[in-house]
Amino acid sequence: MSEWERVLWKKQAYADNYIPPSFLSSLRRNANVHPYTYAPLVLASCAIIQHISAVFILLSAFVHLHTMALDPRLLVWVSILCFLLGYTAWELTQARTNTSTEMRWWRAKAFKSSILVFLALLALSPVLKTLTEATSSDSIWALSAFLLGLNVLLADYSSSFDRTTTKLTSVLSMNAGISASVVLASRLSSNLSVFALILFAVQLLALLPILRKYLNTSPLRILISTALLITASGVLIMPISSALAFVQGGILAFIGLACPAVLVWAQKYKNEIKGSWDPAVPQLR
Amino acid sequence: MATKSLNIAMVCDFFHPVAGGVENHIFMLASNLIRRGHKVIIITHSHPSTRHGIRWMIPGIKVYHIPFKTLVSSATLPNFLTFLPYLRPILLRERIDLVHGHASLSSLAHEGILHSHLLGARTVFTDHSLFGFDDATGILTNKLLEAALRNVDAVICVSNTGRENTVLRASLHPSIAHVIPNAVIAEQFRPSPTLLDTTTINIVVVSRLAYRKGVDLLVATAPRICSLFPNVNFIVGGDGPKLVELLQMREKHMLQDRITLLGPIRHKDVREVLIEGSIFLNTSLTEAFCIGILEAACAGLYVVSTRVGGVPEVLPEDMISFAEPEEDDVVRALSDAISHVSRGNHDPHKAHERVRGMYDWAHVAERTEVVYRGVLDSEPRELWDRIKRTASLGIFAGPIFMIILVVDCYFFMFLEWLMPREDLHYVEQEWDTRRFTDICRDELQEQQA
Known part of the structure; x- marks a missing residue:
């Protein structure tokens, strides 16, 4: 009896349900799976912790402004200080990668737009203060909670550098965050408070995510920046409610320590099946 | 027994008047099985405004169009139980021995295989396409296919690659999966x-x-x-x-x-x-x-x-x-x-x-008939065995499909009471191809004379 061949055009002396020795020989299991290890996952989840801490910092700043415990002038100065610090960090990370003429152009652009945002916010703050006067506070809390949830959900936590393509979701995330801070600010009592909160929100929700990518390049930097943000949020939340601070600590520990452990544990169920039946990916030049 | 002609019902969402590979395969297989002396009916869904009820196609294929709405690209919505009131009288009045479902995206085929054991008909399924394991279609339909093929008697695939794919997708024992290619006229x-x-x-x-x-x-x-x-x-x-x-x-x-x-x-x-x-x-x-x-x-x-x-x-x-x-x-x-x-x-x-x-369709029909005979000679599964096998599908899918299977049995008993078998109109006279050819020849001669 001649040997079985994997062809259909030949009439073979084997039954149609003959199981050849080569059956399923093209099957590949977990061929291109790189198992995750715990430490890199913890480092990768630091970006999420940083973002959530920033949201908590913004919320506690709002509460302190709302209860008049914080002078809005102080917050404006803090914002300006943060901006200068952040800008210096940005300059330091950029110095190596770009040419001097490009940098000059970038600097002029950044200076112009920061002055513009500053003045526009200052001019608009009376309008924003009365923006939602006719709406009840309960609706505002619900709306801002929803928008901040959206902001956290859609933010770009990746660590890849690709300046040419901005993901649509990260733009949506930023918009949701700024909208949340605008509706929250409209509950505040003075024009200066409104201005201070929105300025602070722009720093935390629009500029910090851009800077975050360039800061999170080495494990040490990630840990230092994460620790700073967690401490800042803890210090600001503690006076409001110690229970809330514990809840925040619990959430951050769950995301940073427990979730990576669950992912590492769940990998033993990974079963990726590849074979000759998979659609090919065309390779074009 | 070996020479007894079979009564076969092909069940598939995809059939004439829609054109395509599966549609053509079913038609060619049916006509060549008829040529071999069997009786073949086809059960598909209706095409509003053009095709309802029962149609005949040359050479003597009876097509039942079930009034089901289509979802996308000619496939009907999976509804499990509502097909039974249509399928039961058809299989009974046509005295069907074997139900042959086609195409893994056809829910009619899956349901035909689910119901057939109630009427004592055996089941064969032909898979025509390949599916991956990591895309949305694969994830959604592979479990449905596994559930449908849990108690099937034989599976036919069109190539060795297709056989490996189907065996993996539906967790089948490879010995019930056969390879019979398509053919060309x-x-x-x-x-x-x-x-x-x-x-x-x-x-x-x-x-x-x-x-x-x-x-x-x-x-x-x-x-x-x-x-x-x-x-x-x-x-x-x-x-x-x-x-x-x-x-x-x-x-x-x-x-x-x-x-x-x-x-x-x-x-x-x-x-x-x-x-x-x-x-x-x-x-x-x-x-x-x-x-x-x-x-x-x-x-x-x-x-x-x-x-x-x-x-x-x-x-x-x-x-x-x-x-x-x-x-x-x-x-x-x-x-x-x-x-x-x-x-x-x-x-x-x-x-x-x-x-x-x-490649020859007559040869394809011959090989398919070998599969049919093998299935009919084997011992059918007991209901308890079916329930146990269905329950072992998985912790979520198992109970769901087991409930469907058991409810289906009660629904069948209800239908037996509502529409007793004795009251059905059984098909007494089958299509006789030889007589049809004779009549046609006589007509032609008369016209020429």
Whole structure:
């Protein structure tokens, strides 16, 4: 009896349900799976912790402004200080990668737009203060909670550098965050408070995510920046409610320590099946 | 017992008047089974305003159109129980021995297999396509398929690759999965009687112009081939979402006189298109069998194809050139094929005769009948065994499908009480092909006289 061949055009002396020795020989299991290890996952989840801490910092700043415990002038100065610090960090990370003429152009652009945002916010703050006067506070809390949830959900936590393509979701995330801070600010009592909160929100929700990518390049930097943000949020939340601070600590520990452990544990169920039946990916030049 | 003719019901969402590979397969298999002396009925859904109720098709296939709404691309919504009130009287009055479901995206086929054991009919299922394990379609439908095929008696796949795929998707024992390929009607794909001149070579592409058919590769390679070989032209038949990209490519490279786009073509006109050329190009990215290259080879064309799915099993090495699904390799394979054909090394008539000897629907029907006989000779599963097997599907799917199976049994008992078997109108007189032929012959003679 001649040997079985994997062809259909030949009439073979084997039954149609003959199981050849080569059956399923093209099957590949977990061929291109790189198992995750715990430490890199913890480092990768630091970006999420940083973002959530920033949201908590913004919320506690709002509460302190709302209860008049914080002078809005102080917050404006803090914002300006943060901006200068952040800008210096940005300059330091950029110095190596770009040419001097490009940098000059970038600097002029950044200076112009920061002055513009500053003045526009200052001019608009009376309008924003009365923006939602006719709406009840309960609706505002619900709306801002929803928008901040959206902001956290859609933010770009990746660590890849690709300046040419901005993901649509990260733009949506930023918009949701700024909208949340605008509706929250409209509950505040003075024009200066409104201005201070929105300025602070722009720093935390629009500029910090851009800077975050360039800061999170080495494990040490990630840990230092994460620790700073967690401490800042803890210090600001503690006076409001110690229970809330514990809840925040619990959430951050769950995301940073427990979730990576669950992912590492769940990998033993990974079963990726590849074979000759998979659609090919065309390779074009 | 071995010579007793069988009563077979083919169940599938995809059937005439819609045109396609599965539809054609069912029709050809049914007509060849009838030729072998069996009775075949087809159960499909209705096509509003044109096809309802019962229709007859030559040569004596009775088609039942069930009034079900279609969801997308001619598939009905999975509803599990509501098919039973239709299926039960049909299987009883036609005295069906065996239900043969087709196509894994056809919920009618799945439900036919689910209900058949209640009426004592055995089940066979044919899978026509390949599915991955990591895309949305695969994740959603593979569990449904596994549940439907949990208690099936035999499975037929169209290629060895398809068999491996189905065995994995539905967690089957490989011994119940059979490989029976498609076939081609050689008479419908005769090569051109006149010899084509070898100074200009036409490359023919006939395919649905969609991503899965690898149109991107065609768009990338056609201009390169045109600039490499001034005597080579392309003829592209078919319609689809990627037609626009072909049009743009033709415009961009000013190839309007070199690349002919024919648009949609009917299956009966395919031969006319094929015999215009001497090389057939298939750039599919996934394919269980690929009837297109078989038809082209039968019409005497030399075939160039991507090496994907079941394609390498279809034709012997000297009738086809393979390329990896990469732009450079397709150009390489096409260049080789062009020099092979222009040297006159490919004889269309010899190729036609070889394909004629390889693939034949009568042979497919014969092999399918062997599967049917094997199933009917085997012992059917007990209900308790079915329930246990269904429960072992998984912690979530198991209980769900077990409940469906048990409720189905109660629903069947209710139907037995509501519409007793004795009150049904049984089919007393079967279609007699010989008598039909005699009557036709008499008519013809009368007309001529």
